[in-house]
Amino acid sequence: MNWMLREHAKVLQAIRLAGAISGRKKLQKMIYIAKQLSFPFDEKFQFHFYGPYSEELTVRVEELVNMGFLEETKIKKGGYVQYRYNLTEEGEGFLNMLHLENPPQLEACLQDMNNRSSRFLELVSTILFFQDLGKEEIIHKINTVKAKQKYTAEEIEEAFQYIDALKKQIF
């Protein structure tokens, strides 16, 4: 299979495993966290306004929508719009044709993350982005680069524990 479509298929598969995903930010963070947990996603991430973000992933999702494999629904939430992603029948058919192998635990991890808020996943992904630093330094980083989010000490601790739990589940 052409490498480009293989990477599309992996993203599509992730959305199928997670069930529908609400919010572009949530989708970005879920794939980033999964990648950090050594699941084989190829997208390149950089640190942006909302933490790790991949332009490649944004483009792939748009292409999957254009190909008719993903359905993108706009949902009005209070004062803003959120996007929800579901597989279409064509998307299901495409994946069935490919018979992709699922890495063990990927489904459980994605579903677990999907039940969390995008605010929390933003925090988790930011911690993972700075994981080469010590814990205290990471906390300092969050309080400076994410000052506007005003994460509490409890939220930060919960995010650290969540990462440990995910790692235990996988390794």
Next chain:
Amino acid sequence: MTYLSEKLKEEKVFKDPVHRYVHVRDRVIWDLIGTKEFQRLRRIKQLGTTFLTFHGAEHSRFNHSLGVYEIVRRIIDDVFSSREEWYWAPRDRLLALCAALLHDLGHGPFSHSFEKVFHFDHETYTQKIILGDTEVHAVLRKVDADFPKDVAEVIAKTHNNQLIISLISSQIDADRMDYLQRDAFYTGVSYGHFDMDRIMRVMRPMEDQVVFKKSGMHAVEDYIMSRYQMYWQVYFHPVTRSAEVILNKILLRAQNLYEQGYRFKHEPKHFYSLFAGEPTLEDYLTLDESIVLYYFHVWQEEDDPILRDLCSRFLNRHLFKYVEFEPSAQEYVKYQELGELFRKIGIDPDYYLVIDSSSDLPYDFYRPGEEGERLPILLLMPDGDLRELSRESEIVDAISGKRRTDHKLYYPLDLLEDEKNDPQTVKKIKELLYRR
């Protein structure tokens, strides 16, 4: 006098076709330019394979890096120095200048292809060069122990000084303002021009980012439009992409052969650590475009027909042809069918039938609740309010948030038309390729 504030006895100037002169007065900047890691950027082209389409596009990342530095220097020294309340502490000023100069330091030869095939990114190497055992690190460290880390963080966009980050990396930054003008100059196209002096004059520093006086909106509009034109006329040019497709496939073929235990006539010593995974910093810094092109030359003599052919195509500009490709389930089936037919006449579709996509978002603004990864461009209104650009500019509003994507299917027409091929199969292939 400390190293941080040390000035050269006489100002040094670099003649530059875009900014006329690049001025250097700071000892630290002069020393950084003299390091071997920075000089290496002379041997890496700014526009990769674009020179095969626009023959003037031979300029290097060295030129561009000096240009970005010069723009940031002018903004801080000439624009922001005009008012006391915009005063920059010397360390912040130097931090911005160093980050501007070094922002592309980790680029390797033909970065896009290498990063795609060997799965790494140049940003990681920019960090490694700044923080590792290098001449650049030694210079930065002389400023103070934290200085290398601060420079690395500004470039990685993780530093707490968002204002400095926005000067170097945002939707209207020194990086883009330099490369648009420089690439336009060297390619010879008439796009890419805008009134940078005007934009700089209307810049106003705020706590988190630079904003622009409303009176300068038309200059900013012009910049956005020139960026849009440059992307589609130069950066995503289909012929350049054909060369890049071939380059990707050369690297992929060489790696596959290496993994299969193929015995190269000319051992690719410089590629071994790339093939094996993560190259060491030393190996990475050795690899520049002169080395890569040397291998492409000698690989024309290899026994492997695919590697030989691809290298000859790249060096002699014997590129793939292309047709439009609209990703859909139907087109995907067609693509699979084409692959089978290619195999039937002995052409490996993994190397000779390639979908390539290009995509750009000319300007996007922050929409609450969405993945607003890009900081918006803000206008400073006469009453002191800040307004997002697309709310004031009809032109920008028309292209805001609209991604344009282009997909093409590349193939070697000359191989298809080889008279040894079964004419019926070739006919079928052509029907599929050209059917709209």
